[in-house]
Amino acid sequence: MILYIAEKPSLGRAIADVLPKPHKKGEGYITAANGDTVSWCIGHLLEQAEPDSYDPAFKSWSFDHLPIVPQQWKMTPKSKTRGQLSVLRKLVKQASQLVNAGDPDREGQLLVDEVIAYLGVKGDKLEQTQRLLVSDLNPQAVKRALGQLRSNREFIPLSTSALARSRADWLYGMNMTRAYTLQGRKVGYQGVLSVGRVQTPLLGLVVRRDEAIEHFVSKPFYEVLANLYTQEQAHFKAKWQPSEACQPYMDEEGRVLSRRLAENVVGRITEQPAKVTDLQAKDKQQGQPLPYNLSSLQIDAAKRFGMSAKTVLDTCQSLYEKHKLITYPRSDSRYLPKEQLALAPSVIGAVLKGAGELTAQCAAPDLKIVSKAWNDAKVDAHHAIVPTEKVANLSALTQAEKQIYLQLARQYLAQFYPVYRYHETQVEVEIAGGHFHTKAKQEIALGWKQLFPKRSDDKTDGEGDEALAQLPPLHKGQMLHSGQGELIEKQTQPPKAFTDATLLSAMTGISRYVTNPEIRKILKETDGLGTEATRAGIIELLFKRGFLARQGKSIVSTPVGRGLINSLPESATTPDMTALWESHLDAISRKEAKYLSFMAPLVESLNGLIMQAGAQLPKALQGVEAPKRSFKKRGYGNRRGTATGAKGKASGAKKTAARAASKTRAKTSA
Template sequence: MILYIAEKPSLGRAIADVLPKPLKKHDGYLEAANGDCVSWCVGHLLEQAEPDAYDAQYKSWKLEHLPIVPQQWQLKPKANTRSQLTVLKKLVGQAQQLVHAGDPDREGQLLVDEVLSYLKVSQSKLASAQRLLINDLNPSAVTKALKQLRSNREFIPLSTSALARSRADWLYGMNMTRAFTLQGRKVGYQGVLSVGRVQTPVLGLVVRRDEEIAAFQSKPFYEVLAHLHDPNVPDNSAFTAKWQPSEACAKWQDEEGRVLAKGLAENVAGRISNQAAKVLSVEEKQKRQAPPLPYNLSALQIDCNKRFGMSAKEVLDTAQSLYEKHKLLTYPRSDSRYLPKAQFSDAPKVLQAISQGATELLQGVDAPDAKLKSKAWDDSKVDAHHAIIPTEKVANLNALSNRERQVYLQVARQYLAQFYPHYLYWDTRVSVEIAGGIFNASSKREQQAGWKQLFRSNRGEESDNDDEDSSGNLPKLTVGQALWCDRGEVVEKITQPPKHFTDATLLAAMTGISRYVSDSDIRKILKDTDGLGTEATRAGIIELLFKRGFLQRQGKTILATDAGKGLIHSLPLSATLPDMTAQWENRLEAICQREINYQHFMSPLLQTIEQLVHEACQQLPTALAGVKANKPAFAKRRRSSGSRKSASGSSSRSKSATATKAAKGSSTRRKTTAKSS
């Protein structure tokens, strides 16, 4: 008997639907006519044990216990899914062949692997286990995936990386949370000070942005515009050019080159008024812009937040519904924006499905050309999963909720763009001399709309992809041509503070975290990594900070609360910056690529945690003095042995980093040592 173990029931049903009929329904699994079975997990069936599972004294929070490092790691069944684990135990014992059908990502790999390990599956059966990678739940796609099984052993590094991440988050989050919560009590803060290797640097980004805005002082700066025309061509020859200050003006400029001296600008404007001008250079180039790549989850979340005001979690939940319930999108937690070349042969069917189900996207535009192949098709940039695209199923938009419709159309339009030619335009740049000063002007003139016709604002939903210059066209100019400056104009502007974060900009900051890293060497490395968190966890991390009372929303704007600010100012700087956690992600990816092993990741991590805990115990978090906790740390049940709250290091589907318990009492210190598995 072949046993397929899916990550969740919806995926299990999709697999069973293509197996020999009739199907028999059992408690927790489906049986095909040939005897093969499909069962499933329900997310993570196992979770990291609480500290007191290693030693009862850890039920009480005491500084002398820290850092707590398990000697032998323990997983425990989740209470609400224990029955499904029992079903899998029986089926795994009966099966001759195992097929791992977890979601095609790091967590999906670990989710099933940890069950097989916990059930003590024999080495021979593990060695022959196969891996089924499914990105599309429609029958044709599932059937195709079943013909492309791979050895599950190929994915051991992926599973090891996820395991290291899970344990590291538990160690960091639990120890740091206990240390700072206990120290916080000493200054009167009665909340749990949850610290995590991802959530805390994200909070730090928001706190520092808020404070930068609060401290910002606006100042005026000045631009000089020259209003020009050709005296020999009175009609349609007028245009404006902007002054480019020379090096001699540097002392009147700020670090961004803006002129701060109004008198200087007025002097230039006066000197060029009613003066002859001459064209120094004319540069006209034909440029092309390729279609935007299909979406990964972060890019989809960013665009949907900008366009529809959807939170990151709302986009993920909606895309997940379109994948599982409606089978209209491929796997939504993807971090890739590329497609396998083999998928190109399916393009005509996908395009047909879009044209039949989402006709509004193609109204008033050229038909897509299924023979065009954009740069999105690149096998070298696709591993376990590819970009999020529509499936071959025809959508019934009337059967979708408003959010589902918006997200589906967004993904469909991005896919359609791959089958349109490049956007072509003429880019013209002109330099003019007036009274010894240099003035520049530029314009863009469209030659071929190409894929941009799908994104025009008059089609209902304006796209951020449309970045055409709105300055208009320049007249035909030649080098040496004589012009006349009618007048110089001083334009006063005010420097603007950075904007508060929104879901879109915070997600963009998390994915492009290298911009916020101080170390140039680390910044260089991080340009090639996925940033803070993963596609699957970023939305949850942001929501977690709201639930814990560290962030708050004002419309689309995300702001830090007093508790959030106080926590950041109480922590060591290294715990609030993305440098450390970004390095973690880089090293976790190195495990996936077989460049380092588990121990090479964990050993330095343990040293870092010990140092951070030591530092936490040496100083009080005075920034939290007088700050009221948004949520009480300890409920009325305090008279009992203790209450439990989550203090995971970062958000994940497993929530396996839960590590907080609080109670009265005292005990002696016992510190266990680390041992890898």
């Protein structure tokens, strides 16, 4: 008997649907007519054991115990899903062949692998375990996947990477949370101070942005525009480019701060001859925008529809599991395997039949076009999120489901339209020894951009765009007349508060916020804070824990969030350390690094961090009141959400607060 172990019931049912009928449904499994059986996990059935599983003394919080580092790691069944684990235990014993059918990512791999390991599968049965990668729950796609089973051993590095991340989260989160919660009590803070390897640097980004906004002092700066005329009186404008001699009067952004200098330039260029010193005119093109991965979809949906990251993820899950209209949504890839080109006619046909509005004002998609998205080298366990071959009934979808489906479908259709072509002209002009610049852009052919019509309430068309401008016919060496110069006074603006879109963008492009130039260089390719599966959950977690709050569309830090960040060592609040971790974890998944090379330095650094925590009090939390509902859903504190007890016991929580602080289910916290 072949036993397929899926990550969740919906995937299990999709696999069973294509197995021989009639089916026999049992409690937690489905058996096909040929005897093969499908069962499932319900998310993670196992979790890292509590500290007191290693030593009963650890149930009481004491600084003397820290850091707690298990010598032999233990997993324990989750209380709510013990029954399903028992079902799998029985079926695994009966099976002659196992198939890991976890979701196609590193957490999906580990989720099933850890169950197989916990149930003691060894020898040939373990060696012969296969891997089923399902990214589309429609029957025809599942059938194709069943015909492409691979050895589960190929995915050991992926599982090892997820295991390292899980243990790292436990070690770092549990030890740092205990340390700072205990120190916080010494200054009167009565809440639990949750610290995580991803959540805390993310909170640090928001806190530093908020503080920069508060401390910002606006200053005036000046620009100069030349009004230029040809002999035929055709008019255009060009902007002054300050020379190196102006550097003492400029800020680090290259803005001129001296009004007197700008006024002098205006006087010098008014009613003067001007000369075109350089003219570059080129036909350019812009390729099709890549299909979406989860983060890029979340960013665009936040900009266009004001959706939170969690809303986008939940909507995608519904479109994937309930409606079967899109492929696996937690993907971090924006590329597609070339073999899927064979499915393009049926996918496009389904999209046009269900959502013909997308191409109502456009030419038909051209199946002969192969965009750069089709790249086998950039696809591994999963590919970009795209529509399936199922026709959508838009009237049966919620507004959010319809918006997300159309967004994904439009991006997929764009792969079958020509490149966007335009003509760009850049002009350099010299006036009285000063240099001026302007450029213009004229569209030649819209190509894929015809799918992205401009809307008054839209701030993005999928790829961004430059304002179009017009220039008269010009040539190098042409003489012009500079009329009255213009002085433009502007004010420097404070940084903008984070929004859902910009915070997600910061997480995916974290190297921009890394302070160490060497680390930034390392992270250019393996960029990212958290994973596609965890980012939405991490942001929501910071709201639930009272560290972040919303002010309209802005995401801001609370007094507790600020107090925590200003009490921690800088290394715990900046993305440098955790971004390096993500880089190392990614290297493990690609067989370029080993588990021990990641864990050993982590334990060493943890010792130093705990010593540092014990050496100073978190004075930034003096007088700060704990959030009233902090951690209630995760076992933190009593009904009022505060931590009590003078000798290091978690406030009324029989299961220690560390359980919640260091929950390692990959898709909910970090």
